[in-house]
Amino acid sequence: xxxxxxxxxxxxxxxxxxxxxxxxxxxxxxxxxxxxxxxxxxxxxxxxxxxxxxxxxxxxxxxxxxxxxxxxxxxxxxxxxxxxxxxxxxxxxxxxxxxxxxxxxxxxxxxxxxxxxxxxxxxxxxxxxxxxxxxxxxxxxxxxxxxxxxxxxxxxxxxxxxxxxxxxxxxxxxxxxxxxxxxxxxxxxxxxxxxxxxxxxxxxxxxxxxxxxxxxxxxxxxxxxxxxxxxxxxxxxxxxxxxxxxxxxxxxxxxxxxxxxxxxxxxxxxxxxxxxxxxxxxxxxxxxxxxxxxxxxxxxxxxxxxxxxxxxxxxxxxxxxxxxxxxxxxxxx
Amino acid sequence: xxxxxxxxxxxxxxxxxxxxxxxxxxxxxxxxxxxxxxxxxxxxxxxxxxxxxxxxxxxxxxxxxxxxxxxxxxxxxxxxxxxxxxxxxxxxxxxxxxxxxxxxxxxxxxxxxxxxxxxxxxxxxxxxxxxxxxxxxxxxxxxxxxxxxxxxxxxxxxxxxxxxxxxxxxxxxxxxxxxxxxxxxxxxxxxxxxxxxxxxxxxxxxxxxxxxxxxxxxxxxxxxxxxxxxxxxxxxxxxxxxxxxxxxxxxxxxxxxxxxxxxxxxxxxxxxxxxxxxxxxxxxxxxxxxxxxxxxxxxxxxxxxxxxxxxxxxxxxxxxxxxxxxxxxxxxx
Numbered sequence: 001x002x003x004x005x006x007x008x009x010x011x012x013x014x015x016x017x018x019x020x021x022x023x024x025x026x027x028x029x030x031x032x033x034x035x036x037x038x039x040x041x042x043x044x045x046x047x048x049x050x051x052x053x054x055x056x057x058x059x060x061x062x063x064x065x066x067x068x069x070x071x072x073x074x075x076x077x078x079x080x081x082x083x084x085x086x087x088x089x090x091x092x093x094x095x096x097x098x099x100x101x102x103x104x105x106x107x108x109x110x111x112x113x114x115x116x117x118x119x120x121x122x123x124x125x126x127x128x129x130x131x132x133x134x135x136x137x138x139x140x141x142x143x144x145x146x147x148x149x150x151x152x153x154x155x156x157x158x159x160x161x162x163x164x165x166x167x168x169x170x171x172x173x174x175x176x177x178x179x180x181x182x183x184x185x186x187x188x189x190x191x192x193x194x195x196x197x198x199x200x201x202x203x204x205x206x207x208x209x210x211x212x213x214x215x216x217x218x219x220x221x222x223x224x225x226x227x228x229x230x231x232x233x234x235x236x237x238x239x240x241x242x243x244x245x246x247x248x249x250x251x252x253x254x255x256x257x258x259x260x261x262x263x264x265x266x267x268x269x270x271x272x273x274x275x276x277x278x279x280x281x282x283x284x285x286x287x288x289x290x291x292x293x294x295x296x297x298x299x300x301x302x303x304x305x306x307x308x309x310x311x312x313x314x315x316x317x318x319x320x321x322x323x324x325x326x327x328x329x330x331x332x333x
Numbered sequence: 334x335x336x337x338x339x340x341x342x343x344x345x346x347x348x349x350x351x352x353x354x355x356x357x358x359x360x361x362x363x364x365x366x367x368x369x370x371x372x373x374x375x376x377x378x379x380x381x382x383x384x385x386x387x388x389x390x391x392x393x394x395x396x397x398x399x400x401x402x403x404x405x406x407x408x409x410x411x412x413x414x415x416x417x418x419x420x421x422x423x424x425x426x427x428x429x430x431x432x433x434x435x436x437x438x439x440x441x442x443x444x445x446x447x448x449x450x451x452x453x454x455x456x457x458x459x460x461x462x463x464x465x466x467x468x469x470x471x472x473x474x475x476x477x478x479x480x481x482x483x484x485x486x487x488x489x490x491x492x493x494x495x496x497x498x499x500x501x502x503x504x505x506x507x508x509x510x511x512x513x514x515x516x517x518x519x520x521x522x523x524x525x526x527x528x529x530x531x532x533x534x535x536x537x538x539x540x541x542x543x544x545x546x547x548x549x550x551x552x553x554x555x556x557x558x559x560x561x562x563x564x565x566x567x568x569x570x571x572x573x574x575x576x577x578x579x580x581x582x583x584x585x586x587x588x589x590x591x592x593x594x595x596x597x598x599x600x601x602x603x604x605x606x607x608x609x610x611x612x613x614x615x616x617x618x619x620x621x622x623x624x625x626x627x628x629x630x631x632x633x634x635x636x637x638x639x640x641x642x643x644x645x646x647x648x649x650x651x652x653x654x655x656x657x658x659x660x661x662x663x664x665x666x
Contacts, residue, residue, distance in 0.1 A: 060569070060601070223594070223595075228590070236393070242597050242598045243598075245595055248595065254593065255592065256589040256590060257561070257589060257591040257592045257593070257594045258590040259587040259588065259590045260587065261556070261590045261594075262556075262581065263606075265578055265606035265607075266385070266393050267606065268393070268606045268611060269605070270604075270605045271597060272597075272602070273597040273601045273602050274598075274601055275598075275599075275601055
C-alpha cells in the first residue's frame with residue numbers, strides 16, 4: 001500500500017451524522033520521523049462520545065478541528081518504527097483516528113497482549129469502555145455488595161461490563177435495553193439478574209418489578225425518559241454516575257431535562273458526571289483487574305465488528321444512535 | 334388563656350396554599366402528662382419545605398396527616414413542666430407545630446440562649462436555616478478558599494447565611510435574588526461580592542459578569558430557569574448542593590427539568606441533594622461555630638417577623654412562594 005484512506009471532518013453536524021460532513025479520501029502513506037512509528041490500524045472504536053467531539057461547544061475535550069482526521073481510539077500493529085520503545089509487529093492501542101495508518105510518537109499509546117484477547121476486545125472490555133465501567137461503578141458510584149445497580153444501554157460497550165462488575169461486587173444487576181434480543185443477551189451473555197425492555201412499554205412497572213428493593217446505583221448512559229423514570233425509584237442516598245446521555249446527542253435543540261429532578265433533593269441523591277480521561281493515572285490498575293477476571297473466565301465481552309473500512313465510518317457510527325449495534329461497536333479497517 | 338389556637342391540615346393543597354386547606358380553630362389548652370411540658374409558642378418558622386410536607390408523596394419525611402396540626406419549627410417558653418430537664422421559663426426550640434401551645438416530651442427540643450440572640454434568630458441563622466447553610470456549604474459542597482460560590486434565593490433564610498459563610502471561608506460570594514432591594518441587602522447587609530437580579534433580565538450575562546472565573550459551587554435553593562442558567566457556567570469538577578427547588582413547589586404538574594443537565598457530564602459536576610435532618614448528630618458543632626461568629630460580629634441575620642398570629646399562617650407562608658419576604662420569614666404568635 002502506498003496510500004492512506006482517511007476520514008477528515010469538514011463540517012459540523014446538525015442532528016444525525018451525515019456522510020457529507022466528512023471528506024473521505026486517499027492521502028500519501030505517512031512516513032515516521034525520528035522518534036515516531038507508523039501503525040497499521042486494524043480496528044477503530046465507535047463511541048457515542050464521538051458525536052460530541054464533532055460539536056464546536058465547550059466540553060471536556062477540544063472539538064475536532066475542521067479539516068482534521070476524525071478522532072478515534074483504534075488498535076493495530078506497528079509496521080515501521082524509528083522509536084526504540086515500539087518495535088515492528090507490536091500490537092498497540094491509542095487515539096489513532098479514523099484512517100488506515102497513523103503516525104505516533106508513542107504518547108498515549110499502550111502495547112496490548114493479543115494472547116490474552118483479540119484486538120477488538122482491547123477497544124471493548126479491556127479498553128476505554130471497560131475502564132469507564134470500572135471507575136464509574138467502583139469509584140464514582142461506589143457500588144456496595146447487596147445494592148441494586150441499574151444500567152441503561154446495558155448491552156452496549158460500557159453497560160455490559162457494568163453489569164458484570166456489579167455482579168462481581170455482589171450487587172443485584174439490572175439492565176435496561178431495547179428489544180428482546182438485547183434483553184436476552186443481558187441475562188444469557190452477561191449474567192444480569194434482570195432485564196428491562198424499554199421498547200416494551202410500562203418502563204416504570206418493569207423497573208419496579210426488576211428492582212423490588214429500589215435502586216441504589218444508577219449508571220446512566222442514556223438520559224431522557226429512561227433516566228427520568230429511574231430517578232423516581234432511587235433509594236435514599238443513591239448515587240447516579242453520569243457516564244453518557246446518548247438520547248440527546250443528536251438533538252437539534254436541547255430536549256427537556258429530567259422533570260423528576262426533585263428526587264435528587266428528597267432522596268439526597270448524589271449525581272456525578274465523569275469522563276474516563278480523568279482517571280488516566282489509574283488505567284493500569286483497572287486493566288490488571290479486568291484482565292485478571294477475564295483470564296479467570298469471570299468476564300465476557302461481546303463485540304460487534306463491522307466490515308466496510310474507512311468509507312463505512314459515518315453509517316456504522318450511526319448504529320450507536322439508532323440502537324443498531326449488538327455489544328461494543330467496532331469498525332474493521 | 335384556656336384555649337389553644339391551632340391550624341390543622343384538612344386537605345391536600347393543589348397549587349398555591351389556600352386558607353381552606355386548614356381548619357384554624359380554638360381547642361382546649363393541653364395539659365402536660367408525666368415527663369412532658371407545655372410550651373407557649375412565641376414565633377413560628379415559615380419554611381419553603383412546608384409546602385412539600387403537605388403533599389401525600391414519597392419524600393424525606395412522612396407527609397403531615399390530614400387532621401394533624403401543621404408541622405412547624407417554633408420557639409417559645411416552657412410554662413408548665415412535669416419533665417425535670419425543662420423548667421418553667423426555659424426558652425426552647427423544637428418542632429412544635431402551627432399553634433399557640435404545644436405539649437412535648439423533650440424529644441428534639443433544644444434550650445436556646447436569649448442572651449446571645451433574640452428568639453426569632455433561633456429560627457433563622459442559629460436555627461435550621463443556619464445549620465442548613467453550614468452543612469450544605471461546608472460538608473456537601475465542600476467550598477474551598479478562592480472558589481466562587483453562587484447561591485439562589487440569596488437574601489432568604491438560608492441564602493443569607495450561605496453568602497456570609499462563603500466569605501468566612503475565603504470564597505467569592507455571588508447571590509441571586511429578585512429585585513433591587515434584595516440585591517442591595519446582599520451587598521450591604523450580608524457582604525456578598527456581587528448580586529444578580531433575576532428580575533432584571535439577561536440572567537446569563539449578569540451571572541457571567543458576577544463570576545468572571547466561572548462557578549465552582551452552586552448552593553441551589555430555587556431550581557427552574559435560574560438553576561438551568563447556573564449549570565452552563567459551572568467550572569469542571571464543580572459541586573451543586575441541592576437544598577431546595579422552590580420554583581416548582583406549587584406547580585400543578587412537574588415543570589420541565591434542567592435542559593442543560595448535560596453539563597453535569599461534560600464538566601464532571603457533583604450534584605447532591607441534602608436534608609438538614611441527616612446532620613442531626615452534628616447540630617451542636619454547627620451551632621457552636623455559628624454562635625461564635627455571631628458573638629464576634631462576623632454574621633448578620635435578617636429576620637422578617639410578621640404579625641397576625643395563627644390565623645395569618647396560610648397568607649404569611651405564601652410570601653415565601655411569591656418572593657414577598659425580606660430575610661428569614663417568621664410568624665409572631
